[in-house]
Amino acid sequence: MSQSLGVEPTLPIRCIALVGNPNCGKTALFNLLTGARQKVANYAGVTVERKVGLVHLHNGQTVSVVDLPGAYSLTAATPDEQVTLEVIEGRRAGEDTPDAIVAVVDATNLRMNLRLVLELKRLGRPLLVAVNMADVARAQGLKIDLARLAIELGLPVVETVAIKHNGHAQLLAQLEQHLAQPWPSAPASTASASSADLQREVRRILALVAPLAPTLGRFQYRLDAVVMHPVWGLVVLAAVLFLIFQAVFSWANWPMDAIKGAMAAVGDWILAHMASGPLRSLLVDGVVAGVGGVLVFMPQILILFFFILLLEDSGYLPRAAFLLDNLMGKVGLSGRAFIPLLSSFACAIPGIMATRTIANWKDRLATIMVAPLMTCSARLPVYALLIGAFVPERRLGGLSLRGLTLFGLYVAGVVSAMGVAWVFKRVWMKDGYQPLMLELPPYRRPSLRNLAQGLWERAHIFLRRVGGIIFALMVVLWFLSTYPAPPAGWDAAQGPAIQYSFAGMMGHALQWIFAPIGFNWQISIALVPGMAAREVVVGALGTVYALSGVDASVADALSPVIAQGWSLATAYALLAWFVFAPQCLSTLAVVRRETNSWRYPLFMAAYLFVLAYAAAFATYRITLWLGG
Ligand SMILES: Nc1nc2c(ncn2[C@@H]2O[C@H](COP(=O)(O)OP(=O)(O)OP(=O)(O)O)[C@@H](O)[C@H]2O)c(=O)[nH]1
Ligand SMILES: [Mg+2]
DSSP states (O other), rough: OOOSSSOOOOOOOEEEEEETTTTTTTTHHHHHHOOOOOOSSTTTTTTOOOOOEEETTTTSSSEEEOOOOOOHHHHHHOHHHHHHHHHTTTTTTTTTOOOOEEEEEEEEHHHHHHHHHHHHHTTTSEEEEEEOOOOHHHHTTOOOOOOHHHHHHOOOOEEOOTTTTTHHHHHHHHHHHHHHOOOOOOOOOOOOOOOOHHHHHHHHHHHHHOOOOOOOHHHHHHHHHTSSSTHHHHHHHHHHHHHHHHHHHHHHHHHHHHHHHHHHHHHHHHHSSSSHHHHHHIIIIIIIIIIIIHTTTTTHHHHHHHHHHHHHHHTHHHHHHHHHHHHHHHHHGGGHHHHHHHHTTTHHHHHHHHHEEEEEGHHHHHHHHHGGGSSSSGHHHHHHHHHHHHHHOETTEEEEEEHHHHHHHHHHHHHHHHHHHHHHOOOOOOOOOOOOOOOOOOOOOOOOOHHHHHHHHHHHHHHIIIIIHHHHHHHOOOOHHOOOHHHHOOOGGGGOGGGHHHHHHHHHHHHHHHHGGGGGGGHHHTTGGGGTTTTHHHHHHHHHHHHHHHSSSGGHHHHHHHHHHHHHHHHHHHHHHHHHHHOOHHHHHHHHHHHHHSSHHHHHHHHHHHHHHHHHHHHHHHHHHOOO
């Protein structure tokens, strides 16, 4: 090894890594640099995996950029922080060590952020500091002497505003410059620095570059006094959630009608312009009735996400986590579980991944186990269909009864999750309550750009699902429901042709499992493809009923058909089933990956199946008994 001379030529730079404290804007910067649309939100622990993208510099060169989970220090505590450490140190199998590190710091919180920069500097690698959130610092009247900071750190320092168009111009310029000449890096230091040493150094630098500490607005304190109040805070939280579910039903009407109308028009057009035959049936019964039936629910899903994105960007979520920490602690969940569980309302998969921010393994496992009990957005179409068919459009004291029912179903999921977590706590004898340590971000006005981007991303994901897996499953289901054709000499008086098909046989075979909980053979068929994507249950019912019907008018009106065909008890039992809905293959696969064992996903599938069956059974019997 040659003696380090303070400046090491390290050309060419091919890969840079963004490293910094949680919530300092790394992912926003990554998106700006690479044009990616990774998730950005105003709380710590959004990114839990490394993501790679490419940045094209003005001089035609391309550099790859790695976005990493936030870390408070280089002594990793949580699984997501470990990812960061492994990447920086080049310990990830099959991956190169990044050639240079961009340390992203939050300009409004240098006291905490600079510590990590000092730790990074001791690695002796090419390093550049991006002072992000420069706009917020300016708005707070915080003057940072960047030139002095660069001198004191002995590193290049640039200013960035990661949420503004071109807010990364200085960073790009620096990157370009350093591609042409060696990038300075301090000599690596092997002597360990104590926490106190680092703190002293941070204080020394701060006194030189930012003599004034920022003052948080009074408004923020006043808001927190209400939002985090043990009583008022809960009232606010309940009101917020409540409003969301009301909106999901009351705002979605006209866009849903528009989509339904368009679908019906397409169906009619095909019926009028095509000769009867298998292709027409595939298009009308499979695509329009099935895929179209799922598409109708897009407005409701987007409205739900609109609110989730608003909450995520505002800084409210970690406060709600604090508010509920005590309550969650009682059932054996850590307050840290709040955000993973909340993400599970979108889909259990990102929720389960987000549990990587939980350091304690048992806490993490308990959270993973109950994540599927949070109602994911794929279940929303099923709920919405059944509620639309069986709950009258009435108002109770100004509130929509349908919205109330939906709210009740979500609450049922949450309450069951708490119950299950409590049982786990008992069984595992989990260690005592660990107080929640979570950084409270400042409140921010949600950025329109983020909101629009997030909604667009959601619509995109949904449409990709509809056009991909849902479409494929519907075609397969149409085939299985159409063939084999009924025997020669069959006429409609002997029952629908679908009874003779593979799907019909399968539905009847499944009857011995599902008849006791009130599910007919059509529902039994629909549950099977629903294991791959839950929305498909709705589409599958559309197709199965379209193929069982004498005419094709079912295609655009599944709701009245089931409203007439099913008993109230069956409908309620199916709703109860979906509160637990154990069968989602992709969730089980992720649990397998995150826990590195088959034991947990198998256990999860089993316990959810038992709960779903029991809940549906009880609901069915009780409703029948009440005369439903
Ligand atoms: N005003 C302002 N807001 C910013 C800036 N950069 C990021 N934000 C906001 O800060 C929040 C956090 O941004 P992220 O990019 O998710 O932060 P991160 O560092 O990736 O966070 P983790 O993945 O949790 O470590 C989001 O609400 C962003 O919109 C900036 O320069 N100015
Ligand atoms: Mg991030």
